[in-house]
Amino acid sequence: MTQKTAESASPCKFFILDTNILLHDPLAFLNFDEHNVIIPMVVLEELDNIKDRSKDVSREARVAIRSLEEVLKEATPEQIIAGVPLTRVHGDHQANGSLAIFPDYELEQTDSVLSLQQNDHRIIQAALEIQKKHSPAAVVLVTKDINMRLKAKGAGMQYVDDYRTDQLIDDIRLLTKGFYQFEGDFWQQVGEVSTQQEGRDAYHTVPREVLPQVFFNEYVIDETGSFAARVDAYDQQFVTLQDLGYERMMAYDAWGVRPKNIYQAMALQALLDTHMDMVILTGPAGSGKTLLALSAALEMVVEQGIYEKIIVTRNTPEIAESIGFLPGTEEEKMAPWLAAITDSLEVLHRQDESMESSLNYIMKKANIQFKSLNFMRGRSIQNAVVLLDEAQNLTASQLKTLITRCGENTKLVVSGNLAQIDSYYLTAVTSGLTYIVERFKDYPDSATVNLNGVVRSSLAQFAEEHL
Known part of the structure; x- marks a missing residue:
C-alpha cells in the first residue's frame, strides 16, 4: 500500500487520498489499518461532479459518497476536521484510525508554481499543508495518477505513493502463466511415479518436490513435446497429474479451429x-x-x-x-x-x-x-x-x-x-x-x-x- 520509505518515520501516519483512489476502490479509506486518513474537500467536489455522469465510474463515486456519509453523518464540523474514528463503520475491516476532511478551500495561493485553479494542485497544496502541520509524522499522498505523483514530489511532498492494497505481486514477471514446463523430458526427471487408470484417463502421482509451487489445474508440459498433463490434486507429499496426452491435445477441434501450438492446446482444453x-x-x-x-x-x-x-x-x-x-x-x-x-x-x-x-x-x-x-x-x-x-x-x-x-x-x-x-x-x-x-x-x-x-x-x- 505504501512505500518502505514512510515506515522509518513516526508510527502514526497520515494518508491523503486523491479522487481516483476512491473511484478505484470506494472503500479505500478502510484499508489503512491504524493510520489516519484525510480527504481534501476538493475530492468531495470531484466525486459530486462525477456521480451524475453516465460514466462507469459514476457508481463508484456514489458508493464512496454514501460510505463517507456513514462515517461522518453524526460528527460535528469540528470533529470532521479533527478526525472521526473509523471503528464506527460496520462490516469486515481492520480500520481503527480516523477519517478527516481537510478544508482546502481556505488555502491561499503561495509562491508555488502550482495554481490552485486546478483540482490536482489544490490536493497537492493541501497535502503540503498537512505535512507541515503533522511533522515529523509521515504524511503520504496516495494517488494513481503518475504525473501527479511526480508534481507532488517536485512541490515538496516527502512521501508519495500508489494505492497497493489490491496489488498481489510486485513484478509482472512473477505472475503465474498457468503452466509449468520441464526442461528436457518429463519422465527422465520425475523419478518414482505411480500410475492409476480410471476409464480412459490415466493419473500419475509424483513426489511434491517435483512441483513444489503447484496449484490446481496447472498444466504440466515438457520441452520434448511428449508429455502434457494437468494438476488434479496435491498435498504436502504428492501431486496427482491427469495425463492429457500431448498428441490428443494438439488434435482438439472447436468450430473448425485447431491449436497451432501447445499453449493454444492448453487453452482449448480448459475452454472446452x-x-x-x-x-x-x-x-x-x-x-x-x-x-x-x-x-x-x-x-x-x-x-x-x-x-x-x-x-x-x-x-x-x-x-x-x-x-x-x-x-x-x-x-x-x-x-x-x-x-x-x-x-x-x-x-x-x-x-x-x-x-x-x-x-x-x-x-x-x-x-x-x-x-x-x-x-x-x-x-x-x-x-x-x-x-x-x-x-x-x-x-x-x-x-x-x-x-x-x-x-x-x-x-x-x-x-x-x-x-x-x-x-x-x-x-x-x-x-x-x-x-x-x-x-x-x-x-x-x-x-x-x-x-x-x-x-x-x-x-x-x-x-x-x-x-
Missing part, C-alpha cells in the same frame, strides 16, 4: 472443459485469445447445446467516444468496441459461400449478445458463455462486479493483454486482470493459460517482440 467455471487467457496481441474463446463458445452452444447463449462484453474506455452518443440499440452501440469478435467470426466463416448469410445465421443460432460492462450490474446470467475481452483495462472491483453476476451453468472467459493497458491509472501489476489471475490461480474450477507466441502473422510477431 465444462467443469471449468472460469478460464483466464493472457498473452500478447495475435496469440489467438479471442479466436479460441469464440470458437470454443460456438462449439459448446451450437454443436453441443451445453449453454443457451453467448454474451460478449467489455468496458468502453473513457478516453474514447462515449457509447451514449453512438446511434442504434445497445448492441449496435457496442459494435465498434467488439470489432475483434466480429473479425474472429469472419475468420471462422471466410470459406463459406455467403459469409454474410453465415454470420447472420450463427449470430441468431448461437444467440450472441453484445453487452456493455456498464449495464451488467444487477443482472443474473444463467446458461451462458460470457466472453470478457480487453480485461486488462478493468480494476479488481469492476471484475468482481461481472464475476458475481454469473449464475448456474455459466462459463466466464476472461482475456486480455497486460502490455496494452489504456487506463491512465492502471499498470500491469495493478490491473484487475493480474489481480484475478493471482486470486483464482488455486481455485479448483478455474484455469489460467498464458498464450506464448504470436500466431497472427510474422509482422505481428516482429512488432510484439521489437516495438
